[in-house]
Structure formats: C-alpha cells, structure tokens
Amino acid sequence: MLRDITIGQFFPGDSPVHRMDSRLKLILNLAFLVIIFIADNYLALGISAAFVLSLYIISGISLKFIFRSLKPIMPLIIITSVLNLFLLTGEGEPIFKLGFITIYWQAIDTTAFMILRLFVLIAGMSLLTYTTSPIVLTDAIERLLSPLKYIRFPVHELAMMMTIAMRFIPTLIEETDKIVLAQKARGANFEEGNLITRIKAFIPIIVPLFVSAFKRANELALAMECRCYHGGDGRTKLRQPKLAIVDLFAFLVFLLFTIIIILTNIYF
Amino acid sequence: MGLAIELKNLSHKYSIGTPFEINAVDSVSLKINQGEFVGVIGHTGSGKSTLIQMINGLIKPSEGAVFIDGVNIYDKAVSLRDIRFKVGLVFQYSEHQLFEETVYKDIAFGPKNMGLNDNEVDKKVRYAAKIMGIDDEMLKRSPFDLSGGQMRRVALAGVIAMEPQILILDEPAAGLDPKGRRKVLELIKDYHENSGKTVLLVSHSMEDVVDYATKVLVMNKGRVFCYDDTDKVFSKAQQLQEIGLDIPQISRFALALKKYDVDLGNNIYTVKKAVQGVLNLTTNKEKL
Numbered sequence A: 001m002l003r004d005i006t007i008g009q010f011f012p013g014d015s016p017v018h019r020m021d022s023r024l025k026l027i028l029n030l031a032f033l034v035i036i037f038i039a040d041n042y043l044a045l046g047i048s049a050a051f052v053l054s055l056y057i058i059s060g061i062s063l064k065f066i067f068r069s070l071k072p073i074m075p076l077i078i079i080t081s082v083l084n085l086f087l088l089t090g091e092g093e094p095i096f097k098l099g100f101i102t103i104y105w106q107a108i109d110t111t112a113f114m115i116l117r118l119f120v121l122i123a124g125m126s127l128l129t130y131t132t133s134p135i136v137l138t139d140a141i142e143r144l145l146s147p148l149k150y151i152r153f154p155v156h157e158l159a160m161m162m163t164i165a166m167r168f169i170p171t172l173i174e175e176t177d178k179i180v181l182a183q184k185a186r187g188a189n190f191e192e193g194n195l196i197t198r199i200k201a202f203i204p205i206i207v208p209l210f211v212s213a214f215k216r217a218n219e220l221a222l223a224m225e226c227r228c229y230h231g232g233d234g235r236t237k238l239r240q241p242k243l244a245i246v247d248l249f250a251f252l253v254f255l256l257f258t259i260i261i262i263l264t265n266i267y268f
Numbered sequence B: 001m002g003l004a005i006e007l008k009n010l011s012h013k014y015s016i017g018t019p020f021e022i023n024a025v026d027s028v029s030l031k032i033n034q035g036e037f038v039g040v041i042g043h044t045g046s047g048k049s050t051l052i053q054m055i056n057g058l059i060k061p062s063e064g065a066v067f068i069d070g071v072n073i074y075d076k077a078v079s080l081r082d083i084r085f086k087v088g089l090v091f092q093y094s095e096h097q098l099f100e101e102t103v104y105k106d107i108a109f110g111p112k113n114m115g116l117n118d119n120e121v122d123k124k125v126r127y128a129a130k131i132m133g134i135d136d137e138m139l140k141r142s143p144f145d146l147s148g149g150q151m152r153r154v155a156l157a158g159v160i161a162m163e164p165q166i167l168i169l170d171e172p173a174a175g176l177d178p179k180g181r182r183k184v185l186e187l188i189k190d191y192h193e194n195s196g197k198t199v200l201l202v203s204h205s206m207e208d209v210v211d212y213a214t215k216v217l218v219m220n221k222g223r224v225f226c227y228d229d230t231d232k233v234f235s236k237a238q239q240l241q242e243i244g245l246d247i248p249q250i251s252r253f254a255l256a257l258k259k260y261d262v263d264l265g266n267n268i269y270t271v272k273k274a275v276q277g278v279l280n281l282t283t284n285k286e287k288l
C-alpha cells in the first residue's frame, strides 16, 4: 500500500530529544550537516556515528528505522559509489586491473568514506522528523524565518501552505489507494498494454482524485474563512516555545561533540 | 444450494513491522450459500471493509484462503481480474470513483473492461440503469452534476452492469438522507429477489439489514462475533448492544419494556413482530 511510505514519519514520545525546543533542534540539525562535511577522517565519522546511535537510543526510536531512512537514497549511493570506484585514480599501483577496469586503493578509500559520511548524515538528519511532529516543525521554521517578514517575504503564508500540504498528503495517499482499489474492482487494468493504454488507464484515478482534492480545498478555504482566518497579521500562537534546561544541556552536548570532531580533524 | 463463498481462517494485518501494526481481520472462517442475502454488521473499525476486499482479491490476506465457487482465488493459476468480474464490489462512498463525461460511459467502464463488444456493453448498461432507476435523460448527464444519492446509484449501477454472481456492497446507504437510503436499499432488495444472486450488504446499522438479510454476520474487533439466521442473531439483541452496535429502534423498545416486566418475546426486530408480541401478551392475560 502507498500509505506505508514514510514521508518524514513522526514517532511520538517523551524522551529528551522529543522535548527539546524544535527551533534549537532544527538549528543543531543544520549544524550537524556542516560538521559531518567538515569531518575528514574515519575516527571523526566513527564518533559521529556513535553520537547519532546514542541519540536514537535515547529517543527510543527502533534502530531499524535507521535503515528505513537510508533506503530511499540507496540507488543514489550505489550509482555514485560505482562511478567513484572506476573513475577515481590514485597514486601508486592499481590494486585491481582487468581490461579497461582499473581500481586504485585510494578510490576504494574515498568511496567508503563517502558512503559512511552519507549514512551518518541521513541517519542523523532523519532523527529530526522522527522526533518532531510536522506541525511543530513548520512552526519552528516559521519562527526562525520570521525576520524575513521585514523584507516582505510571506513567511506565515509559506508555513501555512506547508502545514496544509503536510496535513493532506496522507489523506490524498489514502484516497488514491481507495480509488485505485475501486477501479480495480471494476476491472481496471494498470499492468498490461502499450504505453498509451497504460497512460489512459490512469484517467479513472486522476479525475476522481482531482475532483475530490479541489472539493477539499474549497471546503477547507470556506472553513478557514468561517473561523475568521485572515493571514498572519495579528495572529497569536497556541504554542509558545520556551527554552528549558534540556535545551541548554542539548546545546552543551552538541558543543562538546563539535569540539571533539574539530580536534580529531586537527590531530589525525 | 451450492456454496458461493468459503473463507478459511482468513486474517489480515495492516502496517506490518511498524508501531502501527493492527490485526484488522483475525481468523475468520465461514460459508455463504448461493442466493443468500447476508448482512454484515459491526462497529467502525471492526474489519468489515477489509474482510470484503479480501473476498474479491483486492487485498491479499496475511493468512488463510478464500474460495469462490470452490476455487481458491489466491491460487497462482487464477486470474484475480476474472474473480473481480465474478465478485462485484461496491465501495464505501462509491460516488468518489465516478470519472467519465457521462453517466452512460461511467456505467460502461466495467463491462468494457470485461472485453465485451459495444452491443453487449449497451445491453448491460441499460439493464443496470433500469435496476438502479436511472432514466435515459440521466444517462446523458455528467455524473458530477448529480445529487449525492443519484451519484451513489450510478456507482452501484457501474458494478451491477458487470452482472457479478456475487454482489458485495460496502455501506451503500451511508451518508444519504432517509429517503435516499430507503430507495437504495429497496433497489438492492429488488435486485436480489429478481436476480437470485448472492448479495453481501455491509453496514454498521442493523436497521439497514434487518428487513432484507436472510443471514447476518456480526464482526467485532476483526473476529466473527456471530453468524447466523437473522432471527437468531437478533435474539441476542442485548449482547449486540454490549459490543456497541445500534440495534433497531423497535428492539430497543422491547428491551426497555422488559425492565417493566412486559415481555414481548425475544427476537423483536420489526414492528410486525412487536405487534405480534403485544397481541400474544394480551391474549395470555385474558386467559389468566
């Protein structure tokens, strides 16, 4: 079923990682991205991996979701690794030579490092969406971007659009599932025929889907207007984030992590 | 009478391997005879829709087997598409599946997929339209210009047009006004009586099935709570109420009277039976 895809799936919980201020979490997440690209030796990556792993354990998210987060980028990783292996050259003797294929030790080294770096990066960044509900996350984005309001950037509208889109993605997926099944029950065939018939086979799905999406959009707009929604001006927030001890602690831990990585960079 | 459907130890789990794993249908075994009108009732989330979608091969069961006319439909040699023409399924809120320019074309979608020629398709469309009370003028209109009740009837006609041996309807009357409800249910009842085909009608309200069903299947939390003749099922009115089902108004009335020591009898689920009960009571009193 389509519904099983995890688009940044959120797992509710009450761990320190869950309780952290979402703005701080977002910023640290971006900082993590930078640090992983600064890390230039295996020891640093190993420490980062251990750091991410312990965060998963603290937040109580099953380790198998690390693999799930890696799955979508697997094809990308495989293709780039293969290209890297064959195309990169290095100094000294190649360790493998067969016809036009030559592989250098350095190419293996670089590729392995790249794969490891991407794994740690994706696993770490996924933790953000695993432990933060989409609504809270867009709220954090809105708050962090709010200075842009002064240059007339529609921050609130953007955040509202994101919230609505995220709210309706599962609904639309569910709806697509249902329509596909309903048309299959009437003998629709999506698996056979040439390209044209196959494209045509999607009309019975697309038309009802669009009809209901527009209907929903219309109803939602009406419902929002009925509750006097008029954009971001003068709107107050339900959640008023406040930095707490846990945030200070998280910040210090992260600072420590950053310092360690920089030190390993210098000394190894 | 032959067996139309046999379910053996049928189970289905959703979202396997995630924290949201759920046993939607749990070891269901039962037999349904040809020509029977079975009412399937149960609370929201009791697994009714999941169960019926397994019967025509739309959802693969995690365990168990489905036999239609003695053939295991999940056998490799069996084409599920052919099964779907044999077992017609009308979905919950089926009006959301309409897509064609005209009502006629929409009803013709199923028969066309069966690979029939234009002549045969035309015959089937007109047959189904007649059953569902859709006139020629309506056939030419766009399905999106119809009222909710009319759209529902068009969607039903779209499945009936395939003339399935077994017709399964998932909440065909849900969300309609009382008049539309009665109309749709009456049309289905007439179809059952005239065609003699097997019909399964899913609903969470007993009131919908009580007048029509020969047998009733009650689902609770993915399991069969009971499956028996309509009479026998409704004699357990109190138990049904305990699992959160809405029993017919007249049954509730009879149960309420019981508290005041007025016993109309055990299986009161139509007004007619209640009247009979009252009459029995008064004649007994006279005798005393």
Ligand SMILES: Nc1ncnc2c1ncn2[C@@H]1O[C@H](COP(=O)(O)OP(=O)(O)OP(=O)(O)O)[C@@H](O)[C@H]1O
Pocket (backbone or CB within 6 Å): A001, A003, B014, B015, B022, B023, B024, B042, B043, B044, B045, B046, B047, B048, B049, B050, B051, B092, B204
């Ligand atoms: N596609 C799905 N993915 C995950 N869980 C599902 C899915 N469809 C149904 N479920 C779950 O399976 C259980 C049974 O659902 P089902 O739709 O079969 O119930 P139902 O008896 O038809 O209810 P209703 O009367 O509301 O239609 C429910 O708990 C539901 O949440």
Ligand SMILES: [Mg+2]
Pocket (backbone or CB within 6 Å): B048, B049, B050, B092, B170
């Ligand atoms: Mg249902």
